[in-house]
Amino acid sequence: MDVLILSTSPRKSFSTSLYFSKILKLFLAGHNVEIILLRSAFDYNRAIRQLDKIDVLVFATPVYVDSVPSTTLEYLEKMEQYITAKKYKFSVYTIANCGFYEGNQCRLALKTYELWCERADVKFLGGVGIGSGVMLGFVRILPLIGLAITAIQLMIQAVVLCFENTFSFPLLFAGFFPANFVIQTALWILFTLGAFVHIFNLRTSIIKKRNHVCQYTTAWFCPRCLFVCMASLYWFFRALFIHGVMPWTLFRKDKEYVDSLCK
Amino acid sequence: MKYILYDIESKDFFETLGALNVNEYTLINAAAPVAKCTGCFKCWLKNPGTCAFSDKMQHIGTKLLNSHEIIIICKGLYGGFSANIKRIIDRVIPGVLPFFVKKNKELHHKQRYKNNPEIKVIFYNGDEMSEKEREQAENLISAVALNFHSEKHQVVFAGCPQDAIKEVQTWTC
Numbered sequence A: 001m002d003v004l005i006l007s008t009s010p011r012k013s014f015s016t017s018l019y020f021s022k023i024l025k026l027f028l029a030g031h032n033v034e035i036i037l038l039r040s041a042f043d044y045n046r047a048i049r050q051l052d053k054i055d056v057l058v059f060a061t062p063v064y065v066d067s068v069p070s071t072t073l074e075y076l077e078k079m080e081q082y083i084t085a086k087k088y089k090f091s092v093y094t095i096a097n098c099g100f101y102e103g104n105q106c107r108l109a110l111k112t113y114e115l116w117c118e119r120a121d122v123k124f125l126g127g128v129g130i131g132s133g134v135m136l137g138f139v140r141i142l143p144l145i146g147l148a149i150t151a152i153q154l155m156i157q158a159v160v161l162c163f164e165n166t167f168s169f170p171l172l173f174a175g176f177f178p179a180n181f182v183i184q185t186a187l188w189i190l191f192t193l194g195a196f197v198h199i200f201n202l203r204t205s206i207i208k209k210r211n212h213v214c215q216y217t218t219a220w221f222c223p224r225c226l227f228v229c230m231a232s233l234y235w236f237f238r239a240l241f242i243h244g245v246m247p248w249t250l251f252r253k254d255k256e257y258v259d260s261l262c263k
Numbered sequence B: 001m002k003y004i005l006y007d008i009e010s011k012d013f014f015e016t017l018g019a020l021n022v023n024e025y026t027l028i029n030a031a032a033p034v035a036k037c038t039g040c041f042k043c044w045l046k047n048p049g050t051c052a053f054s055d056k057m058q059h060i061g062t063k064l065l066n067s068h069e070i071i072i073i074c075k076g077l078y079g080g081f082s083a084n085i086k087r088i089i090d091r092v093i094p095g096v097l098p099f100f101v102k103k104n105k106e107l108h109h110k111q112r113y114k115n116n117p118e119i120k121v122i123f124y125n126g127d128e129m130s131e132k133e134r135e136q137a138e139n140l141i142s143a144v145a146l147n148f149h150s151e152k153h154q155v156v157f158a159g160c161p162q163d164a165i166k167e168v169q170t171w172t173c
């Protein structure tokens, strides 16, 4: 079976939609699956060249203000005309992810793809809506963080042994357990389990070419209150460490607004 | 402040709209080329409240979310905004905070400004929209209103751009 996954996030890097595309591709091992990031006219042309030979088209999309990003909307409009002119008949599934906790906040974005299919006269066979998209996108690097911390712990241990003049590899690893790595990996798997399970179920529907009534999920083992705390901390840390911006600055009013008050 | 956003690039349309009693409104032509949101989140983290793209729409989030009324005259596409209008809507998010509040049993963003604009949307190709698309449009505008802390919103389907202008006239006079 030939499957084309179109990842429609306008993000340059670290896109959650692309991450979920790759997971679906992994689950569809044995089938001919291609992922295209739909970010430029070049990507678009590459994508439409594939349309004549595919059986299934999967959109992996972020939710932007309850719908699809404006960039995607432009490509969808062009692609609709192209498909109706060529009279292609493939099936369409969608994986949507949104930043808010509740997976069903993807419902209107999923519906947008359904309505697109009606216009393009192709079959919409459902999809999944995944909440906590930013969080799930981030937690995939937890195992790496765990690995880095474990490596640092080992290095400190090695330095200590060198100072004591007793360094040897068996001694370095004696009784050592990479606890941090194991915990962080476990967290990644636990939180993302819901997304994995739902994408796996979608894969089964794709293979059987059956209708997959839209289903919603979010970070598992993470109640809403925990999500709110972690997400807020995440924004504070990201602002501080990546942009050097203090936490209280995040609440400031735009200069334009302040100026308009002064007038 | 009050705003009218429209996505029709026609002098006729602009003149008919301008001839209405719309002095208190700022007209924004969404067909003019502007940058598209790339989801970088710098408007929340690097330069809080301001979009990272410095063009005409850099402060649109601040402007719209501090206004009393936003009228959107728009072509309905798959039950939602046209791509041109959506380009502006995506750039409104610097106007809210990255943090969360619970509203209607789900999470939404906290307000950056204490203000609740009224949102009125006219789809001027209402006759061409399917029943499902109209239903989606109603649901979508409710959801957008909730996300932008609008307490009052309205959706109207008009048969053509001229009818849309007539509708605007009943609101502005």
Ligand SMILES: Cc1cc2nc3c(=O)[nH]c(=O)nc-3n(C[C@H](O)[C@H](O)[C@H](O)COP(=O)(O)O)c2cc1C
Binding pocket: A009, A010, A011, A014, A015, A016, A017, A018, A061, A062, A063, A064, A065, A066, A067, A097, A098, A099, A100, A101, A105, A132, A133, A134, A137, B037, B038, B039, B040, B041, B090, B091, B093, B147
């Ligand atoms: C302009 C903009 C608007 C967004 N609107 C919503 C929204 O209405 N609801 C929501 O749950 N998430 C919203 N998000 C969050 C994205 O859906 C979330 O970041 C998603 O994980 C992005 O996926 P990506 O990394 O593949 O781009 C918005 C993000 C941006 C940049």
